Amino acid sequence: MTEIAPALAPLLVTLPLLGAAIALIAGRHRRTQVVVSVVTLTVVCVIAAILLAVVDGGDQAIAVSVGGWPIPVGIVIYVDRLAALLVMVSSVVLLAVLLFSVGQGAADGDDDTPVTIFHPTYLILAAGIFTAFIAGDLFNLYVGFEILLVASYVLITLGGTESRIRTGVVYIVVSLVSSILFLAAIAMIYAALGTVNIVQISERMPELPQETQLVLHLLLLLAFSIKAAVFPLSFWLPDSYPTAPAPVTAVFAGLLTKVGVYAIIRTETEMFLDNDVNTLLLWVAMATMIVGVLGAVAQAELKRILSFTLVSHVGYMIFGLAIATPAAIGATIYYMVHHIVVQTTLFLAVGLVERRAGSTSILKVKGLMKAAPLIAVLYFIPAVNLGGLPPFSGFIGKYAIFDAAAEVGSPLMITLIVAGIVTSLLTLYALMRAWNLAFWREGEDSVETDARIEYLGDAPAAGIQTERRVIPRIMTASTAGMVALTVALTVFAGPLYDVCTRIGAALLEPVTLVQLEEQHQISTGGDDKSLDVDQGGTP
Structure with a gap:
């Protein structure tokens, strides 16, 4: 398996692109497009699992030089534990959401997700996500972001309604x-260091004056923080995501901001170890957690509640990253995986609520516990998980981050722990308030007469009402599968957390170019230029 692993790595990107081309050629042949999309994402998931087993078991990462160019001149595809884990989790999430959208399309036709456009664009989106995760240099990370941008703009405006075009x-x-900020940062880094290869950047960066390093550092952070929805650059997210079709909202919420977080992780752990801005990140993390969750408490529409909790929980990841210890980085990676799965699951469950009740406003929806008990369960489990109740993965991830912060023990760390606990409690309050109103409230109960929550009547989309629709079994089944996966994150927390711990330790020990050249055996002829490297850095 180790011998074929380098040949499998490029398939993580080429298969989705090939699948998109086939799906586009298939045109309006719905079944063909569905089969192509499902098979493509399933194969990518299997390949990612194989690569994760290889790089974790052999304690060596996989790098492939594309097109025969010498390292570090050419494009390098790099798969370490972190990249393989995130590609595997992302492909599973993309597959589940795809099945959900197939059921929605079969029931509703092409009103929300036109099949001819949706499947090719969805696979291109997947290719962009995977490209970003396995990019070995900044320019190809930028290319991954741009592929994401093009595909996500098409998906977010599907259906062509006024609200979708406006938010799009x-x-x-x-x-x-x-x-633009990212491209400017790349140009400045290349002008200063003569390379965009991440391992060369990490080697040459200490040669620059600290002031120059700080400018480059902050410019990259600014670009990535917009994509990750870090406060105060998160203003766009709560209005953009809720208007999209349910499957699109789910995959955006679960994955797109995590690509930004991933880029921040690579930046902080590999390129700017000698120029840290951890204190700034800690303050930003606290503001992101608190402001995001306060926004969630003030909402009356389920998608907007979840969008604000998405912002607040990005704060936990920035918090763990800013602690900058191996244990904290490992806990951050675990929490990142948890949040991808749980946040996606909650948006799928809300999609079921919308179809069953004809609304996602907690002022309008009522009595779902009796009318749709299965949907109630599918919402409740990931909701309490996101709220951080033990023994779920949300509690495990938060506790691990808090424990790493407590080991540092500074006053700012203690303050962040308190802020994290408050955020968790308010998240649980917002989600359980929605549970109480939408599922437990009976028909005769009136929200308007309850002084405790009458302020919600002025919240955005508080009076939203749509038509009730049939829920195909495949939509329920895909949501149930994701709920089962959220439970699996708890049941198998030990092995997964061990992998994340190894990732955290490796990320803080980046490989040097000399080690890269010594350890790589570059083949000649028409074969791929492939090699194994220590997992500490990205070539």
């Missing part, structure tokens, strides 16, 4: 600003 324009403008 905001989304595209904000994303373009982020891309």
Whole structure:
């Protein structure tokens, strides 16, 4: 298996692109497009699992030089534990959401997700996500982001309604600003260091004056923070995501901000070890947690509640990263995996609520516990998980981050722990308030007469009402499968957390270019230029 692993790595990107081309050629042949999309994502998931087993078991990462160019001149595909884990989790989430959308399309036709456009664009989105995760240099990370941008703009405006076009324009403008900042940072880094290869950047960066390093550092952080929805650069997210079709909202919420978080992790652990801005990140993390969850408490529409909790929980990841210890980085990776799965699951469950009740406003929906007990369960389990109740994975991840912060023990760390606990409690309050109103409240109960929550009547989309629709079994089954996966994160927390711990330790020990050249055996002829490297850094 070790011998074929380098040949499998490029397939993580080429298979989705090939699948997108086939799906586009298939045109309006719905079944063909569905089969192509499902098979493509399933194969990518299997390949990612194989690569994770190889790099974790052999304690060596996989790098492949594309097109025969010498390292570090050419494009390098790099798969370490972190990249393989995130590709595997992302492909599972993408597959589950795809099955959900197949059921929705079969029931509703092409109103929300036009099949001819949806499947090719969805696979291109997947290719962009995977490209970002396995990029070995900044320019190809930028390419991954741009593939994401193009595909996500098409998906977020599917159906062509006024609200979707309006929020899509905001989304595209904000994303373009982020891309311009990122491209400017790449140009400045290349001008200063003569390379965009991440391992060369990490070697040459200490040669620059601290002031220059700080400018480059903050410019990259600014670009990635917009994509990750870090406060105060998260203003675009709560209005953009809720208007999209349910499957699109689910995959955006679960994955797109995590690509930004992933880029921040690579930046902080590999390129700027001698120029840390951890104190700044800690304050930003605290603001992101508190402001995001306060926004969630003030909402009356389920998608907006979840969008604000998404922002607040990005704060936990920035918090763990800013602690900058191996244990904290490992806990951050675990929490990142947890949040990808749980947040996606909650948006799928809300999609079921919308179809069953004809609304996602907690002021309008009522009595679902009796009317749809299965949906009640599918919402409740990931909700309490996201709220951090033990023994779920949300509690495990938060506790691990808090424990790493407590080991440092500074006053700012203690303050962040308190902020994290408050955020967790408020998250649980917002989600359980929605549970109480939408599922437990009976028909005769009136929200308007309850002084405790009458303020919600002025919240955005508080009076939203749509038509009730049939829920195909495949939509329920895919949501149930994701709920089972959230439970699996708890049941198998030990092995997964061990992998994340090894990732955290390796990320803080980046490989040097000399080690890279010594350890790589570059083949000649028409074969791929493939090699094994220590997992500490990215070539």
